[in-house]
Amino acid sequence: MPASIPPPFSNKLTLAVPESTETVNLINGADALLSGGDVAAARRGYERAWGNDGSAVAAFGLARSYDPLVLLTLPATNATPDKSQAMQWYQRAAAAGHADAGSAIEIEKLAMAAASRLLEHKMPIQKQRLQAGEEGGVLVDVPPACLHHPDR
Numbered sequence: 001m002p003a004s005i006p007p008p009f010s011n012k013l014t015l016a017v018p019e020s021t022e023t024v025n026l027i028n029g030a031d032a033l034l035s036g037g038d039v040a041a042a043r044r045g046y047e048r049a050w051g052n053d054g055s056a057v058a059a060f061g062l063a064r065s066y067d068p069l070v071l072l073t074l075p076a077t078n079a080t081p082d083k084s085q086a087m088q089w090y091q092r093a094a095a096a097g098h099a100d101a102g103s104a105i106e107i108e109k110l111a112m113a114a115a116s117r118l119l120e121h122k123m124p125i126q127k128q129r130l131q132a133g134e135e136g137g138v139l140v141d142v143p144p145a146c147l148h149h150p151d152r
Helices: 019-035 039-053 056-066 083-095 101-121
Strands: 124-128 136-142
Touching: 019 039, 019 056, 039 056, 039 083, 056 101, 083 101
Parallel strands: none
Antiparallel strands: 124 136
């Protein structure tokens, strides 16, 4: 009999702990630093906020600061992505009650599975610019097979 696969995150309702004014200020400052690409300083702010109140928002911010998909969208950063750390912090954010953490966990799992398949098949990689609105897009590695569009 096949083993049961557990759900990706708990269905339990978790109430987020109210955040102190200091925690909110730390998170707002860290958000601004992250948006500007100063990931190392943003992480320090999120870590302090997490230490204050166990803030779900701080845990989610920390997860985003390690998430390779998020870091691709930022201006030049001073940090290296870490999928494992991102997943751990997304899980903490979900446990602390962050509404978007479960979706982020699923996106991370899909990205890891896709990367694994690419490595498994040793598909050649090309640099392609993906347009993201008016910001000019980001440069990402894309296998040529993924560039084919069936309608073209």
